[in-house]
Amino acid sequence: MxxxxxxxxxxxxxxxxxxxxxxxxxxxxxxxxxxxxxxxLIRVMSRQRWQISxxxxxxxERGHGEVIYRVQTPNGRYHIVIFSQPLDDALRSDRVIAxxxxxxxxxxxxxxxxxxxxxxxxxxxxxxxxxxxxxxLVISRANKSMRNFxxxxxxxxxxxxxxxxxxxxxxxxxxxxxxxxxxxxxxxDYGRLRNNPDFRHPFSAQMTAVYVLRQFSIDQVExxxxxxxxxxxxxxxSPLKRYLGIGNSTGLxxxxxLVNHPQLIDQWIHAREQALAIAKSQTPNExxxxxxxxLCQRAKQFFLETNVEDADQQGRNQIVVEELTGIIDWLEQxxxxxxxxxxxxxxxxxxxxxxxQELINGLLIELYPQQVDFLExxxxxxxxxxxxxxxxxIQLKQLIETHFDWAVAEDFxxxxxxxWFWYRSIEKEEPRLGVRGVDPGAEKxxxxxxxxxxxxTYGKICHYLEQNPRxxxxxxxxxxxxxxxxxRRIQTMAGTAFGEIRANxxxxxxxxxxxxxxxxxxxxxxxxxPRGERWVRVTFFQGAPLIEELxxxxxxxxAFDDWSFPLxxxxxxxxxxxxxxx
Amino acid sequence: xxxxxxELQAVSKKAFMGIGFSEGHAEDAADMVTWxxxxxxxxxxxxxxxxxxxxxxxxxxxxxxxxxxxDVAVVDGQDLSVLRSSNLALELAFAKGRARGLSVIKIxxxxxxxxxxxxxxxxxxxxMNVTAFWxxxxxxxxEQVVGFRANSTVPSIRVYSVEExxxxxxxxxxxxxxxxxxxxxxxxxx
Numbered sequence: 212m213x214x215x216x217x218x219x220x221x222x223x224x225x226x227x228x229x230x231x232x233x234x235x236x237x238x239x240x241x242x243x244x245x246x247x248x249x250x251x252l253i254r255v256m257s258r259q260r261w262q263i264s265x266x267x268x269x270x271x272e273r274g275h276g277e278v279i280y281r282v283q284t285p286n287g288r289y290h291i292v293i294f295s296q297p298l299d300d301a302l303r304s305d306r307v308i309a310x311x312x313x314x315x316x317x318x319x320x321x322x323x324x325x326x327x328x329x330x331x332x333x334x335x336x337x338x339x340x341x342x343x344x345x346x347x348l349v350i351s352r353a354n355k356s357m358r359n360f361x362x363x364x365x366x367x368x369x370x371x372x373x374x375x376x377x378x379x380x381x382x383x384x385x386x387x388x389x390x391x392x393x394x395x396x397x398x399x400d401y402g403r404l405r406n407n408p409d410f411r412h413p414f415s416a417q418m419t420a421v422y423v424l425r426q427f428s429i430d431q432v433e434x435x436x437x438x439x440x441x442x443x444x445x446x447x448x449s450p451l452k453r454y455l456g457i458g459n460s461t462g463l464x465x466x467x468x469l470v471n472h473p474q475l476i477d478q479w480i481h482a483r484e485q486a487l488a489i490a491k492s493q494t495p496n497e498x499x500x501x502x503x504x505x506l507c508q509r510a511k512q513f514f515l516e517t518n519v520e521d522a523d524q525q526g527r528n529q530i531v532v533e534e535l536t537g538i539i540d541w542l543e544q545x546x547x548x549x550x551x552x553x554x555x556x557x558x559x560x561x562x563x564x565x566x567x568q569e570l571i572n573g574l575l576i577e578l579y580p581q582q583v584d585f586l587e588x589x590x591x592x593x594x595x596x597x598x599x600x601x602x603x604x605i606q607l608k609q610l611i612e613t614h615f616d617w618a619v620a621e622d623f624x625x626x627x628x629x630x631w632f633w634y635r636s637i638e639k640e641e642p643r644l645g646v647r648g649v650d651p652g653a654e655k656x657x658x659x660x661x662x663x664x665x666x667x668t669y670g671k672i673c674h675y676l677e678q679n680p681r682x683x684x685x686x687x688x689x690x691x692x693x694x695x696x697x698x699r700r701i702q703t704m705a706g707t708a709f710g711e712i713r714a715n716x717x718x719x720x721x722x723x724x725x726x727x728x729x730x731x732x733x734x735x736x737x738x739x740x741p742r743g744e745r746w747v748r749v750t751f752f753q754g755a756p757l758i759e760e761l762x763x764x765x766x767x768x769x770a771f772d773d774w775s776f777p778l779x780x781x782x783x784x785x786x787x788x789x790x791x792x793x
Numbered sequence: 794x795x796x797x798x799x800e801l802q803a804v805s806k807k808a809f810m811g812i813g814f815s816e817g818h819a820e821d822a823a824d825m826v827t828w829x830x831x832x833x834x835x836x837x838x839x840x841x842x843x844x845x846x847x848x849x850x851x852x853x854x855x856x857x858x859x860x861x862x863x864d865v866a867v868v869d870g871q872d873l874s875v876l877r878s879s880n881l882a883l884e885l886a887f888a889k890g891r892a893r894g895l896s897v898i899k900i901x902x903x904x905x906x907x908x909x910x911x912x913x914x915x916x917x918x919x920x921m922n923v924t925a926f927w928x929x930x931x932x933x934x935x936e937q938v939v940g941f942r943a944n945s946t947v948p949s950i951r952v953y954s955v956e957e958x959x960x961x962x963x964x965x966x967x968x969x970x971x972x973x974x975x976x977x978x979x980x981x982x983x
Contacts, residue, residue: 345795394799401799597919601888658816685884692855692881696817 226484226708230617233480235714239725240565241732243775244573245580246486249735250772251587252418253755257771259285263423263758265430270295272438274431277332279323280423286408289348290319291423292328294336295431303354305388305460305746307641310340312352314385314427318420320346320399338389339396347398348416353385353424356458360384360432363447367436370443375779378454380518382738382753384428386458390417405591413475413590414734421751425457426758449757450780456753459736462746463642466633466726469712470659474703477710478592479733483576484709486583490575495551499578504542506574506776511535513776519740527566534567577775596703598695600685604676607684607698610705611669617713618662619669630719633657644723644745660716664697737776753777801837802827813852814877821912822876828911832948836908840876843905847874856882859901864893870903875968879909883970887916890972901967909968910939910948916972917941924978927968934958942977 231237243250255261262283270276275295282289293316302311315336319327327344334341338352359377363384366373392414394400410416429452436444447455469476493499514528514535538555548554552575559568576583611619623629631644634652647653658664671694675687684702688695704710712729714721724741731739736749754777756765765771796804805823806816814822829836840847856878860867866885870878882900889896906927913923923941928934934955939948971978 342794345797394797397795397797397800400797597915598884600884601891683888685881685888688881689856689858689885692818693815694817695815695881696820699817 226481226488229708229711230713232484233709233711233713235712235721235725237565237569238712238729239722240569241729242570242573243732243735243737244483244486244576245772245775246482246576246583246587246590247733247735248412248414248418248590249422249751249755250775251412251590252415252422252735253761253774254584254587254768254772255412255415256761257756257765257768260764262762263426264762266290268430268434270431270434272435273297274435274438278427278430280426282318282419282423284409288321289409289419290321290323291420291427292317292319292323292331292335293424293427294332296336298354300357303357305354305386305462307389307462307464309388310338312338312388313355314424315350315352316420316424316427317343317347317351317398318349318416319344320348320403338391341396343395343397345397345399348404348410349390349392349420350396350398351387351390351417351420351424353387353457356381356384356386363432364435364439367432367447368440368444370440370445372445372448372451375781378451378779381458381740381748382454382750383425383456383458384432385424386460386748387421387424388460389464390421390459392417411591412587413479418735418751421457421459422755423758425455425752425755428457429455429757448780452757453754454777454780456750456755456777458748458750459731460742460746460748461727461731463644463723463727465730466723467642467657467659469726469730470661470716472594473700473710474592474594474596474707476712476729477704477707479590480709481707482586482589483733486576486586487572489582490579491552491556493552493579493582494549495547497547500542500547500551502578503574504539506577507535507539507542509778510570510574510776511539512778513737516779517738519738521741524739524741527564530564531566531570534563535570538563538567538571580769580772596696596699598684598688598699599702600683600688602684602702604672604682604684604687605680607687607702608669608672608676611665611672611701614705615662615665615669615701615711618665618715621662621666621715623663623666623715623717627719628715629663629717631717631721633659633716647717658696661697661700661711662715663717665701668694668697668701798827798831801830805840809876812848818877818880821880824915825876825908825911828914829908834907834910836911839905839907843874846904847876850874850877856900858885861885864889864896866896866898868898868900870900870967872902872904872966874905875900875903875909875912876905878903879968880912883909883912883916886970886972887919887921890921890974894975895971895973898970898972899967900970903966903968906968910950913939913941913970914946914948917943918946920944920974922973922976922978923970924972925968925970928955928965930964930966940978 264281266281267279275297278293280291293314295314298311298313315338317335330344334343335350343350362377363373404410404416429447433446511532514532517528519525559571621628629647632647632653634643634645634655635657636643645652671691688698722744724744724747727747728739731749736751738750740748742748754774756771802823805826806819809819809822826836826840850873854871856871857869859869868882879900882898886896886898913925917923920943922943925939928936936953936955938951941948
């Protein structure tokens with residue numbers, strides 16, 4: 212058995228240059244891959260034979276009440292506690308400033324005794340306004356997708372399966388608006404999860420809660436249909452259940468994470484790039500080519516079936532469909548050269564859209580699970596930026612010129628280069644963007660734009676060196692102490708390749724939506740549907756195996772894991788499955 | 794009310810920024826308070842005791858190097874809390890310790906000295922043996938020695954009551970820190 216460090220050391224393949232990868236628009240074209248956290252979670256669950264069951268289902272005829280699911284792993288027991296409550300339609304909002312939701316829920320470590328249940332019932336529905344229990348690992352909330360929810364309940368109650376149109380636009384019945392972990396509002400600190408064998412992968416606790424919420428959404432619509440019409444109601448057909456995911460609406464609140472956790476981002480992107488490099492270094496054979504063709508065809512069909520409201524994104528998806536058609540034609544005809552994968556990515560990079568380039572990269576990673584899956588254990592990192600005080604200041608200057616050339620090259624004095632400023636709203640401290648010189652609050656600007664800070668630091672260092680050419684970093688900082696955090700960041704991140712997003716976050720043309728998609732792709736989201744420049748709706752776990760399939764302890768784990776780019780259940784077998792329930 | 798360490802760190806950082814700390818110093822100060830709490834060393838109590846002084850102080854006032862050579866530095870803490878005055882002074886000692894094997898730094902005129910332990914732990918975590926000494930002014934007179942072995946963030950804390958008060962008893966509101974790159978300074982403490 213080769214340990215992880217040894218496996219990593221064996222990887223001698225060359226990753227793409229950071230200057231290429233860390234371009235914001237490219238990052239904003241990422242899709243989920245097999246290393247995304249939702250995919251990893253399902254693999255872990257199936258490998259370790261997790262069992263998920265419903266412990267309590269106390270809903271009234273309107274679907275309001277309390278539901279508890281038990282999650283049993285080889286290492287421990289957890290519970291997802293869900294509170295469903297009435298919500299006036301006018302109060303249903305995706306904004307973080309909302310204070311009421313259709314459901315609120317939390318992931319609890321251990322058992323839920325009555326005293327704990329009482330505390331949860333008093334606080335989870337309040338979300339940020341509550342004082343949450345330290346045995347909670349995650350809290351979250353979700354609202355119904357009104358257009359789908361009522362249709363699905365009505366159809367099931369009258370004994371018919373819902374039409375596919377109910378699913379192809381969003382593909383979910385509930386949409387989460389925030390999923391909190393890491394000590395927020397009193398819940399368990401990240402430190403408690405770090406050594407937890409069940410949730411050591413980043414965001415795995417959050418993903419578990421969302422995955423179980425998906426089951427709740429199915430259980431609830433079936434319950435309501437039966438309550439409404441016990442004589443005619445039918446269950447949702449399994450292929451349709453599987454085609455249901457959980458929606459998520461994300462705003463600018465996610466953007467600071469990308470900037471404030473550069474070491475973690477480096478780890479994620481480095482793993483993805485390593486996986487790509489490993490895949491490209493494999494010798495292609497007919498079997499791998501056939502598999503890639505299947506994946507390309509599936510992805511093409513997925514994008515054909517995806518209807519998003521955002522016209523720009525719909526256009527990008529259409530281009531992907533057209534370019535995938537060309538790639539499929541090419542793959543079917545090209546000789547099986549040893550460097551076939553390299554030819555493919557070179558061609559994509561030179562001639563195809565960023566969306567298609569990164570889609571192809573993700574599909575190549577999909578081809579080689581045995582070679583790349585060890586990277587799923589390399590996504591976490593102990594984050595700590597530290598100073599190197601004895602570094603000669605001239606070396607710090609050189610590090611900036613070498614690793615932050617992209618920041619130094621920017622002219623921040625032009626109006627377009629300093630157009631936006633980031634600030635935090637008083638209401639729930641939500642990050643926002645203001646126009647410099649127009650909107651109030653620039654004096655309270657958040658230091659999210661790294662590039663201008665680096666450039667300013669660089670200027671100060673050059674000036675100090677003129678007077679003190681042999682000084683150390685710490686001597687510079689004693690004279691200019693306010694630069695300590697950015698110097699610490701520069702010194703730390705100079706030792707990494709992929710932590711810094713190479714963009715001017717002040718620039719008028721900067722699209723914050725790309726920041727959101729970057730993180731969401733690693734979480735495992737698909738169906739990106741931007742709502743303007745500052746919001747995006749996505750879907751998680753669409754196509755993922757159902758809990759009943761997980762509980763049946765699947766024999767073929769490879770097939771169980773193969774659920775990327777889910778297609779509408781229109782195949783003959785799927786139709787038969789639907790019809791057999793009618 | 795139960796508060797997570799993450800909340801304590803985040804709220805402290807905001808509060809320090811609110812009283813004029815720059816972002817980097819606010820983060821360090823918040824880490825120092827949170828570290829104390831994580832070891833049940835009453836970081837919030839120590840913070841509260843000097844809070845009014847901390848708030849009153851002019852944020853523009855900075856610690857000053859009074860003397861330094863290759864091995865030794867003396868820094869005037871300007872009657873500031875160590876939350877304001879110690880992080881870069883300690884980094885200076887760290888740099889000297891790395892260069893020379895051992896360094897000594899005296900931070901004169903500083904307050905809330907208990908809170909310095911969080912930053913000492915951080916330096917120890919970076920591979921430095923660290924020992925700090927200070928004398929508490931309250932009666933009975935006590936002397937405190939805090940040691941960290943290199944690469945360990947667990948402190949050894951000893952508080953000695955001074956039985957024979959020396960004739961020379963000028964106010965001693967400084968703190969002396971010894972850093973050794975390779976040598977475990979006070980093995981008998983453990």
